[in-house]
């Protein structure tokens with residue numbers, strides 16, 4: 001990777017991954033692709049940014065040509081809860097947007113990293129130790145777009161030789177930019193509310209287990225996979241990756257160890273609960289470990305400690 005375009009650069013993952021990539025490959029070599037939201041702070045000040053609406057193929061192509069981009073990190077996407085509310089938009093961005101990126105990559109000889117998700121699984125998938133290769137019949141629009149995206153990326157590699165790679169991200173927990181419209185967002189919100197009000201009302205039921213990961217590991221996964229020796233990759237797109245699995249009781253209990261007056265209760269959102277129930281309890285990520293050395297650094301206790309320390313400073317300002 002030398003000259004990189006990150007679409008969705010102001011989003012939860014993009015805002016941190018773009019800066020990490022600039023640190024490795026040079027500030028001038030990583031273009032932050034933005035759409036409606038303007039970049040701020042370090043994202044704006046440390047390197048180039050361009051408006052890139054992935055649903056406009058000419059715009060994507062123009063930015064790739066202008067900056068001689070050789071790698072596209074395609075993060076622009078509609079998350080699961082919003083996708084259920086706006087299925088047309090989800091199809092437009094998650095499918096047509098990805099298609100445009102792959103077409104531009106084919107024409108300009110770019111590699112592409114794009115994340116799939118635990119959302120690519122569904123109610124008939126084995127939910128414990130979910131295998132790398134298994135049944136994928138999701139019943140949400142988000143899931144439909146994520147499975148299709150995995151297949152499209154495989155197709156562009158096999159048919160046109162585009163160097164496509166990707167992981168199935170679990171819920172990502174972070175303290176810089178809030179996630180926007182996902183089912184796993186509760187695992188971020190709970191920290192903000194615990195620190196601000198020592199109280200959280202959770203929209204996911206106790207007992208609902210989901211895979212999760214702390215942002216530093218999510219960033220490492222993207223960079224390590226893009227740098228991996230292609231000869232070792234049997235799967236390329238959509239590697240299962242996970243770092244921890246918990247239900248709301250377990251994460252709330254872990255927070256309470258550090259904020260003893262913290263309390264929580266439940267007001268379940270039927271839409272997000274129904275989505276969560278079709279997603280794995282815990283994935284088997286041995287293919288990623290074997291093929292490119294995936295190994296997360298943060299488990300629940302270390303992540304919780306770091307989140308509370310960082311957010312306490314941030315929310316005091």
Ligand code: AKB
Nearest residue numbers: 079080117182183184
């Ligand atoms: C969501 O909840 O929609 C995302 C995801 C797991 O893909 N965080």
